[in-house]
């Protein structure tokens with residue numbers, strides 16, 4: 347649905363040249379929600395603005411819905427761009443116009459007859475849950491409500507693709523979550539392909555199917571969200587995953603480690619899918635002469651799959667501890683010993 351083929355973008359100013367995009371190849375399939383994450387300056391905005399040619403690449407091809415946008419001009423390009431909606435971090439609503447008129451903008455541009463326009467705007471306001479705000483002005487709305495209006499406006503021309511440019515960065519966590527749920531509905535109910543750029547891994551975790559990680563204008567890692575969360579390869583990706591799953595040793599665990607004992611070891615058991623750690627722990631106690639205490643757990647769901655880790659304290663004599671560790675290693679779980687210097 348969206349394809350980038352060797353796309354580069356060079357910005358030249360008097361003082362310097364910046365390669366904001368460097369040979370980017372990206373594919374977003376129809377019906378998917380894809381995310382692009384990166385730190386400030388990685389090139390995310392340039393990438394998303396290149397999808398609808400708000401930013402024209404210096405090199406390469408941008409193909410959306412089967413059309414090579416980078417080869418189109420004039421009216422043909424305008425028409426193709428109507429198939430791509432966009433929402434923004436700061437909403438970009440017209441302050442002097444009512445909510446109704448803001449949503450109506452794309453429809454007025456293509457001279458939609460009044461009765462049809464009214465019906466469509468009302469339908470969209472209902473979809474985003476703000477039918478009662480039609481005659482309000484943007485300044486009378488909360489941030490979350492403004493973004494809902496942004497979404498309604500972006501959907502007015504029935505686009506096949508929706509671009510979300512840091513759409514939740516100005517919102518508090520609860521409002522962020524409700525906007526992300528709304529985007530999920532847009533994707534499911536209207537089969538709109540969604541591309542999101544963000545610097546928050548939580549956003550990726552909550553709604554994306556796939557994610558690409560950007561650094562210095564390049565995509566350094568790409569995959570399903572579950573794969574990227576469970577097996578991040580690049581250090582930058584690991585840092586992003588860590589921002590969601592705090593990986594530091596908690597203070598209570600640190601204290602046990604500092605006390606140190608021949609008879610105590612602490613393990614971190616990571617799991618994905620149904621194979622949660624619990625049956626393993628009871629098996630350990632049954633089979634080996636050890637006691638097990640769960641110290642710390644971090645469990646979430648990614649794409650409806652349980653994913654997380656348990657930190658456990660295992661107590662017993664050194665030989666039993668060794669056998670227990672070997673047994674855990676043989677299972678289909680990633681087990682590592684937690685040490686103070688790790």
Ligand SMILES: Nc1ncnc2c1ncn2[C@@H]1O[C@H](COP(=O)(O)OP(=O)(O)OP(=O)(O)O)[C@@H](O)[C@H]1O
Pocket residue numbers: 357358359364365366384385386387388389390391392393545
């Ligand atoms: N119009 C421009 N002129 C010159 N340089 C630019 C322009 N737009 C972006 N850049 C540069 O291109 C690089 C990528 O910028 P971009 O805004 O795409 O990154 P980003 O990942 O979206 O960052 P942020 O999260 O801070 O918005 C940066 O070094 C930036 O300074």
